[in-house]
Amino acid sequence: MQKVRFYKSVQMKLVLIYMLLIIIAMQIMGLYFANKLEATLKTNFETSILERLKIVEFSVKEEMNKTQNEDGTQLEDNLSTIINGLSSGDITEVQIISSHSRILATSDENNQKRVGQRSSEAIVQSALNSATQMENIALDDSSKRIWVVAKPIQSGGKVIGVLYVKANIESVFDQMNMINKILAGGTALALLITMVLGIFISKTITKPISDMRRQAQAMAKGNYSRKVKVYGDDEIGQLAVAFNHLTNRLQEAQSTTEGEKRKLASVLTNMTDGVIATDRKGKIMLINAPAQKLLKSEQNELMGRSLTAVLGLDEEYTFEDLIHMQESVNLDFSTFEQPYIWRATFSVIQKETGFVNGLITVLHDITEQEKIEMERRDFVSNVSHELRTPLTTMRSYLEALSDGALHEPELAQQFLGVAQTETERMIRLVTDLLQLSRMDSREYELNTDFVDFVKFFNRIIDRFEMAKSKEITFIRELPAMPLYVEIDTDKVTQVIDNIISNAQKYSPDGGSIRFTVTANDGELLVEIKDTGMGIPKEQVDRIFDRFYRVDRARARSMGGTGLGLAISREMIMAHNGKIWAESIEGQGTSVFFTLPYDLVDEEDEWD
16 A cells, blocks of 8 residues: 555644634634724724814815905915915815816815816716715826815805815725735744644644554555554544454454465466356356456456346346256357357355355357357258259159160150269369368469469450350450469469359349459459349358358259359468459349559569
């Protein structure tokens, strides 16, 4: 077991929890303190400004009323005298604005040109319209925060003007930033102290747990001699006592089962057959590697599953039926592409009392055995059938000759001709069988030579075209240039003869046979296409099997043995080529085969 790093340990987690609690508490306290302090500082600042403005407001109101009663007095000069000198300290500017939004005076020496102009401040218009004090915090030209107040000046129940004040409130926020830095420093110091204390405190909890972890690692390696130290009588101490007791019990159990385990492992490992063991409910509890391979499953994938479901027997047998099964069962999981057959033998696991404790199933793959046996039966059946038909015919005609037909010259000659035809048919069949046997046992040699395949193919087509008995059109699509390949001409001739013969047999009068040769890099592709009755899609891949016929009655009447295409396949494979067919039922069949071919400069090769 990998050693636990400090940052992943329980001790680190306890320290982190302790620190998080402190952080949360400090943050809550700091947030509350900062908000309250900020509100208090802002309130004190605003109260201080407003108190100073009360005197100014009274003087301005008196001056504005006095000026209204005494014509000719310069109101702007008097108001300017009243607010002169207020632009210092916290207050940056004071403006007196009339009820018509005209600036009457300002305390800012640099802003005197605005006197007499109309104020465009929205807060001033709001104060004039609502007759209530308006205030907000904004940014000045140097991006510092200022507190803006528009205080209406009322006289006789009417608003006669507005006292517009800008105060520097940035100092309040500077004080808050300084206080927040002090709080952050205090929090960091508290966390450092908390971390140091947390490490020492958490050790009292994690040390016994670490001892038990080391003991568990030792037990996993088979060492039961170590004991966990008991530090106290609390819950962790009781856990340590229970852990030591568990160690003793495991040591006893380990010594009891180790021998049996080694025996069982040795048997299962050295068996070539698959073995599956179940519990008394039929659930798989043990399976060896050969069984997993037979079942095409990953390691431990089938553990805990029902045996009948895994073997596909749940529709025919129950687990109780398998317990009483005396004979083996063949399990056929063959697909259309590939056969797959097993033989399952069942053996009951019983206690001395007769109580069934489980079932042992031995699996043996008999696919190849069954396949060979099936092929042997089919081969014997086909050969017997092919030989029996001509022998039966010959016996019938010979019996007729014995019964008197021999004395009738014309009839006797006809019967003898039939007997001779059937004899030749049997000879062809035996010859084909012997040829296949030699090819299966590799008792043949290829007498190869470099030939121009186009000229070679044309000669074979010419021979068939001259001897054809039906009105069939031969269409040649062959290259004009020579194509040289290294082949055994006798065997390739036999292949092409078999394919063209079949094309002629199954093509109707008026049909056509098309011959095509294509040269590619690495191979020569030959196609022979007829316009006959075609082959059903599900039977196309089987026409190269021995004795296979799409239409047995018609093929036999035409003299076929059912071995021509099988021999052709073996011969093409002997040339390291491939042969296959494509067909559309009712439209015709195309047979393709390839031969190894190298694209070389023939003129350089044959100079």
